Amino acid sequence: MFDNLSEKFSDAFKNLRGKGAITEENIEETLKIVRTALLEADVNFKVVKMFLASVKEKALGEKVLRGVDPGEQFIKIVHDELASMMGNAHIELDLDKKTPYPVLICGLNGVGKTTFTGKLALYLRGKKKKNVYLIPADNFRPAAKDQLIIHAKNLGVDYFDSDLSMSPVEIVKAGMEQAKELGKDVVLIDTAGRLQVDDALMADLVDVKNYLKDPEVLLVADAMTGQESVNVAKTFHEKIELTGIVLSKMDSDARGGAALSMRFVTQVPIRFFSTGEKMKDLEPFHPDRLAKRILDMGDVLTLVEKAEEAIDEKEAEEMMKKMEKNQFSIDDFMKQMNMMNKLGSMKGLLKMIPGMGGALREVGDLGDAEGEMKKMKVMISSMTKEERNNHKILNDSRRERIAKGSGRSKKDVDEFITKFLQMRKMMSGMMGMMKGGNMPDLGAMMSGQAPMPGMGAPGQKRRKPKKKGKGKGPFGGGFFK
Ligand SMILES: Nc1nc2c(ncn2[C@@H]2O[C@H](COP(=O)(O)OP(=O)(O)OP(=O)(O)O)[C@@H](O)[C@H]2O)c(=O)[nH]1
Ligand SMILES: [Mg+2]
Structure with a gap:
């Protein structure tokens, strides 16, 4: 719901990148964009006025820290003010005052x-x-x-x-x-x-x-x-x-x-x-x-909390091991999709990863990722246990049978298996990187600014993501078409 606001804010902050310091002149334009963004989001005008005055005062009063980009510093000020406007910390219900x-x-x-x-x-x-x-x-x-x-x-x-x-x-x-x-x-x-x-x-x-x-x-x-x-x-x-x-x-x-x-x-x-x-x-x-989500800073805490609720730790650990060894099976893939469903909508989840909000905007929408998942699940449901655990036995006649059983064409089944294999390779590459202590920048990878592990540099094998509009999803070669 904050998509528009996030996009405008991100435009506003671009103005400050690379500037040596925050001055009255160079934040003028940025504040103007922030003002329009807030009013367009239907924020009360008195609130907008107070908000801007406070941001300006803090931004001009703040010493520029050595080694910190003024743009980053400005985002931090906006974040703190947004959070304060909404009440800062979460206030829990105190339900122990009396019973019932x-x-x-x-x-x-x-x-x-x-x-x-x-x-x-x-x-x-x-x-x-x-x-x-x-x-x-x-x-x-x-x-x-x-x-x-x-x-x-x-x-x-x-x-x-x-x-x-x-x-x-x-x-x-x-x-x-x-x-x-x-x-x-x-x-x-x-x-x-x-x-x-x-x-x-x-x-x-x-x-x-x-x-x-x-x-x-x-x-x-x-x-x-x-x-x-x-x-x-x-x-x-x-x-x-x-x-x-x-x-x-x-x-x-x-x-x-x-x-x-x-x-x-x-x-x-x-x-x-x-x-x-x-x-x-x-x-x-x-x-x-919420302020972090609006400013595309992600919301890792909520993501972790959700994950803790939905994910069975032992199972997740086993999956990681399998991913790393490139032994991830179609059955594991199904389990993973079920876990993800428990977490909520794909778009909502991705936005909680820092930098991903902006990346999602650049690649356009996710297409019907959830619908695509459902189709894949139906195909997987038509496979035998043996097939799910070993995709190598999926010969043409088995694929024909799966297509019939799931109401799809053989081509759909072929495509699914190709994509599954691509994803498996990508996951194993990613696990290797993480093990080496290099956490990949997912946001940059998705927007095509950094290479996907195991997928070559952007613009080589992969097509550059289109701006806005439908088109291929962010998952490499259009995992979710
Ligand atoms: N998308 C969406 N729909 C919601 C949400 N909360 C409620 N709804 C839907 O809004 C409609 C009205 O919800 P109710 O819970 O009946 O609202 P209410 O305030 O009790 O309504 P009255 O008792 O008639 O005054 C229902 O169709 C709900 O499913 C929400 O957070 N998101
Ligand atoms: Mg009611």
Whole structure:
């Protein structure tokens, strides 16, 4: 979602490369581009003004460090200011203040409250080992209760069977009593949404909040609606005093303005952001890490955390050994694709690698990498165990059979095997380099500025990546066409 902003920032910083020092004159143009980029991303204009003033002051006041490129130094200042604008460190929910701890989830119509309630239940149970209970308290739209119950059942989380003829506060009273009896740690209360902030909605929420005394009050705000959602958050905060904000739909083509101005305008910390409709699509909001992603500095910490969750360490180690010895099989490849799927979207993952954001922009989009993976998986599923472990036995008649079984042509199967072999070679080359202590610069490799191990120099065997547009993917000879 920050693609545009990242691209503009990267243009802005180019201006400063190779300059001896940061001066008022030479940052003028850069600041102008940064200003336009932020306004285009729908960042609140007051926030933009403060941001630029602060960056300028720091940039001019800073001594140029020996050996540090002024461009790099400027990026560091912009990073720190972006992080500070979004609240600096991540603030965790403190759910140990009382038991059971109530979390009131509110927001306008259709912003993703019910979905978030399910996601938070999964997060708190998995990451925080909490015994979670759900109360559907939306008596405005009757189907909302069933929607929450479906999430609860899928997740295996207990829920209160509320009587929707009662008022929200009555539902919550009954639900909280039940939660106490059941010895629950945290109770998530899903409330009704309205088209606009209206008095009836606020009155219901105030009643519930007063009854609960000091609950966590989280507002779900739709990142897609930009400044509008910032105004809504301000009003909610004035009326019911929020303790946190959740940005939903950050996977959409939202321009990022809400994420960048929400904290500054409301002074309420952003706790989480949602990146999809699935229950696992929720991330704690780390301002410093997000600033890094925006500035194409990667987000290695999040990547490592995700990897730790999804990857079986022993299995990964075995795969590394196999890669190094060029013994990586089609079966291993399948396992690896399954691991990657658990991590999230390919594009999202690649962007967490430093420098990769810019490289991805240069080579154009990834094409339909996920769709391509699915096709490969179907082909692999049509192979026997023996074939998956030893591609050498894949003769013409076996390939014909696999093509038939997977609904593809023989040519598709041939191509898959050729690409698999290319990738295997590349991996073994890469493992060798890493072992020698030379971590390859993946960003540069993908954009064609550095050679892929085992693939020759860019422009030799490989075609130079096209600028923008479809065309070949970044994986060497178009691994994912
Ligand atoms: N892409 C995307 N879709 C989301 C996200 N969160 C929710 N949605 C979708 O948005 C729609 C509305 O979500 P709900 O959770 O029902 O929203 P709500 O605020 O509870 O809606 P009401 O109860 O009617 O006010 C659903 O289709 C969700 O699947 C997200 O982070 N990304
Ligand atoms: Mg709902």
